[in-house]
Amino acid sequence: MITLRQLTYLTALAEEAHFGRAAARVHVTQPALSMQIRELEGALGLVLVDRLPRGVRLTRAGHEVLARAGRILAEVREMEAAARRGALGGVVTLGVIPTLAPYLVPPALAALRGTADLPQDLRLREAETETLLRELSDGTLDAAVIATPPGPGMIELPLFEDRFLLAGTAARLAALAGQAEALRPVSLDPDQLLLLDEGHCLADQALEVCALDRRRMGGGPGAGRARIDLGASSLATLCGLVAAGMGLTFVPEAAARAESAAAPQMALMRFAAPEPSRQVRLVRRAAIGEEPWVPALARLLAGAGAGLLGEAQRLVPRG
Structure with a gap:
């Protein structure tokens, strides 16, 4: 199952181009972030990230998934904002x-x-x-x-x-x-x-x-x-x-x-x-x-x- 956490971690990894920096950005350990990315790749049956000696690079499939993840996460933020509007009067x-x-x-x-x-x-x-x-x-x-x-x-x-x-x-x-x-x-x-x-x-x-x-x-x-x-x-x-x-x-x-x-x-x-x-x-x-x-x-x-x-x-x- 694909989770919002995995999409968030992929977004951070794409923007930081480095597992360590991405992990620090989302406040998890590097192994935890790496595991979530591998689980996302397994759920999709795709390789999303090329692991390089000094960083990472998204594959072609990774860029496509990243674009979809951005739209999904934006919808989630909007849903949260709408809920706050209702809850806060x-x-x-x-x-x-x-x-x-x-x-x-x-x-x-x-x-x-x-x-x-x-x-x-x-x-x-x-x-x-x-x-x-x-x-x-x-x-x-x-x-x-x-x-x-x-x-x-x-x-x-x-x-x-x-x-x-x-x-x-x-x-x-x-x-x-x-x-x-x-x-x-x-x-x-x-x-x-x-x-x-x-x-x-x-x-x-x-x-x-x-x-x-x-x-x-x-x-x-x-x-x-x-x-x-x-x-x-x-x-x-x-x-x-x-x-x-x-x-x-x-x-x-x-x-x-x-x-x-x-x-x-x-x-x-x-x-x-x-x-x-x-x-x-x-x-x-x-x-x-x-x-x-x-x-x-x-x-x-x-x-x-x-x-x-x-x-x-x-x-x-x-x-």
Whole structure:
């Protein structure tokens, strides 16, 4: 009989590529782990591991079994998480990307109190998109709010369209507004553009709408290169730099009111239509049936997002 313990040990062995390290990772002796791997091979009638002088290597069959084991163990973790949610009166773990979390989460939590269809214990995880999708896949998260297509194996519920505004000092934006043609992202000078570190989806989206490649940016001499290489890790840092006159950046409507209040020397303006934007969505695993809290949470987040967009449109009216 194949056991979850054997699949867990095989996963550890594949990742550590060494019996001793794998045994230490799962807190058993090396002979105990080796015995479980041999029993798994016997149950399947397959050789899963090539034993080498200084480690191990999965066979072709081993890689196939490892892939299936990953899916099985992810389902088990999700089942355990669902059980915890029931036992604890409805605990949901929600991931949110950093360029949305500081702005969307506070009004959403305020609206959460007393909402009948939603768990009153909502645990939050702020991380970049790649990390959130990985944790969704392995069952660590119940759902995530992201702004890029999630890929296969996921179901998404659209929440709102978050348009990008251009941020700079009033003088810098006034010079751009005086240009003969309507302002479009592709007309921006790359040496003036401040971006988040790689890994933030907002940085990738800004490059995409400007038709730029990060590898070609910051290569020239002088202040332009220094600006590009600042590598800010938060939107708040970028806005502070922009307010100090160090360049331009993109600010999503969802962040406009909060960042304008925090950096009063920063001005905002809209791009010409069609305005660049990102689609914010709530994502969950497709393999898991929809629970009642999923559409309720989507409605709550969409409502909180609509409030943020309304504030941004009052601050920077659309034409």
